[in-house]
Amino acid sequence: MKAGLQLKLGQSLTLTPQLRQAIRLLQLSALELELEITQALESNPLLEREDEQQDEDDWSADEAAEADDDGEETPAEAEIAPDLGVHDESRYDWDDVPVSAARLDGEEREAVEGSAESDLIEHLLWQLNLTPMSERDRRIGLAVIEAIDEDGYLHESTESLAAALRPEIDADAAEIEALRHRIQRFDPLGVASRTLSECLCVQLAALPEDSPGRTLALRIAAEELEALARLGIERLARQIGEDVTAVDAAVALLRRQSPKPGAPYASRRIEYITPDAYAFRHNGRWEVSLGSGSTPRLGINRHYESLIGSVSRGDASYLRGQLQEARWLIRSLETRADTLLRVARAIVGRQSAFLDHGPEAMRPLVLREIAEEVELHESTISRVTTRKYLHTPRGTFELKHFFSSSLPTVDGGAASSTAIQAMIRRLVEAEDPRRPLSDARLTAELKTQGVTVARRTVAKYREAMNIPSSNERQRLA
Numbered sequence: 001m002k003a004g005l006q007l008k009l010g011q012s013l014t015l016t017p018q019l020r021q022a023i024r025l026l027q028l029s030a031l032e033l034e035l036e037i038t039q040a041l042e043s044n045p046l047l048e049r050e051d052e053q054q055d056e057d058d059w060s061a062d063e064a065a066e067a068d069d070d071g072e073e074t075p076a077e078a079e080i081a082p083d084l085g086v087h088d089e090s091r092y093d094w095d096d097v098p099v100s101a102a103r104l105d106g107e108e109r110e111a112v113e114g115s116a117e118s119d120l121i122e123h124l125l126w127q128l129n130l131t132p133m134s135e136r137d138r139r140i141g142l143a144v145i146e147a148i149d150e151d152g153y154l155h156e157s158t159e160s161l162a163a164a165l166r167p168e169i170d171a172d173a174a175e176i177e178a179l180r181h182r183i184q185r186f187d188p189l190g191v192a193s194r195t196l197s198e199c200l201c202v203q204l205a206a207l208p209e210d211s212p213g214r215t216l217a218l219r220i221a222a223e224e225l226e227a228l229a230r231l232g233i234e235r236l237a238r239q240i241g242e243d244v245t246a247v248d249a250a251v252a253l254l255r256r257q258s259p260k261p262g263a264p265y266a267s268r269r270i271e272y273i274t275p276d277a278y279a280f281r282h283n284g285r286w287e288v289s290l291g292s293g294s295t296p297r298l299g300i301n302r303h304y305e306s307l308i309g310s311v312s313r314g315d316a317s318y319l320r321g322q323l324q325e326a327r328w329l330i331r332s333l334e335t336r337a338d339t340l341l342r343v344a345r346a347i348v349g350r351q352s353a354f355l356d357h358g359p360e361a362m363r364p365l366v367l368r369e370i371a372e373e374v375e376l377h378e379s380t381i382s383r384v385t386t387r388k389y390l391h392t393p394r395g396t397f398e399l400k401h402f403f404s405s406s407l408p409t410v411d412g413g414a415a416s417s418t419a420i421q422a423m424i425r426r427l428v429e430a431e432d433p434r435r436p437l438s439d440a441r442l443t444a445e446l447k448t449q450g451v452t453v454a455r456r457t458v459a460k461y462r463e464a465m466n467i468p469s470s471n472e473r474q475r476l477a
Helices: 017-026 030-043 050-067 077-082 106-114 122-131 135-146 157-167 173-183 194-205 212-222 225-229 233-240 244-256 303-307 311-348 352-357 369-375 378-385 417-429 440-449 457-466 470-476
Strands: 047-049 276-283 285-290 298-300 390-392 394-397 406-407 414-416
Touching: 017 311, 017 378, 030 047, 030 233, 030 311, 047 276, 047 311, 077 135, 106 303, 135 157, 173 417, 194 212, 194 244, 212 225, 212 244, 225 233, 233 244, 244 352, 276 311, 285 311, 298 311, 303 311, 311 352, 311 378, 311 390, 369 378, 414 417, 417 440, 417 457, 440 457
Parallel strands: 276 390
Antiparallel strands: 047 298, 276 285, 390 394, 406 414
């Protein structure tokens, strides 16, 4: 063999920087897009928000007006000022205006901050500091409390707690357990327990001794919790040799206890969703509009753009590069908004029955159908519908919620998996609690309504909706 030259003619797809940027922006959520825009505004002097530019223009006009002002109020100003409430504070009820805690001092600030619900750890530390004990015990109690999770349970081993206390305190297992048992009697009762059984036993032990069912409930909590969940009340009564009525009363007492004592104090962060698009009825038709976060108003800073011809060569080259990047970003954002709007309109058009009648009217839909309608690739539709949310009169849903597989019906049509899940939920909600529907009976009921589905599919959908089995629903009734 020897070396040689060959000419080949072929085609290949090359992703330009502009195309890469457009694809990346397309898959960002609303929050990520806002972060991306903020970073671009901070790094690119040629880029600015159009609303900010408008504010600057208004400010400049006001400055010019003040410069020409001779100190007298013009008739126009006299007419406008009362409308703005500049001179007439009596028009407002200032008692209704919220006061920031940052503006309060001393006792007022403590009152405002004290109104917020403290979390579990702070609540327990407050009780620990009020409990008479030695400084050594207080340090051990602090280590125990700081290891408690938000549900109120202690999963750290005694050995790990002892290791955390060293070298300042060399505590043995007995000391740590003594402090843990003491903390278990704090409010809420049962906190710092290691198991559900222990937690319930602490709460039951604190009840008056003459409480109906207390003794049997303590026995069940300590020894028979798993058997209760597996067998139910009647079979458990036969197994432990107790009267069904007595077991029923003990179980009722158990249910009144808190399996997660720390839950009321859990400070879970609430996350809010900003819809990317809105679906609404207009003149009898479903329309779609984009949210403000999906259509950010960006523009070119004309001041810096005008400097390109008057600065040095190096500075001009830098400004030209920033100008080009700003234009690419604005164009990519426009493309993203247009694509999102087209896809959202296509989805709403296909799922208008869901918007009119509810989940049971959801029709089967796959990415390919929307891709063909808007003339885009399926991968693009997947990017557009991921972490993008549509607000409808029936709630706010991720765009992917409107896509579901199809299952055959008796008449030869197809039903979506979402509609079938809604039908299963409706049947379960309407069932007799004492005689809940099994998966086989749910399958039969669906068949009478024209939907042919296997029992294992019904079980899979039921578990996906976190609906217990018929045996568990009967015990919970």
